[in-house]
Amino acid sequence: MNMYFYENCRLFLEKLILEKSDNIELVKVYSRLIEKVAEVEIAYRANDVDYYKNQDKSNADVAKNLHSVQGEVYKKSLDKGIQGYTPIPGQV
Secondary structure, eight states: OOHHHHHHHHHHHHHHHHHTTTOHHHHHHHHHHHHHHHHHHHHHHHHHHHHHHHHHHHHHHHHHHHHHHHHHHHHHHHHTTOOOOOOOTTTO
């Protein structure tokens, strides 16, 4: 849900609570709104963590495969006596 919606609701409820400080129901609704905002933010952050974990694993797999292939090419070029093969610096 859009966070601006929560922010507008929060401001509206705070204004009502200041105007009608004897209304306990407004405080309960305000409390529930804050709980919902926290739930949404926790779920949002959990998705971020999962995304970055998967991205890091994928990047590590790509780097591992790249180094493995480059190592094999370099080794085969040496076995066949091919001169002049120079891997990209920092890649092997």
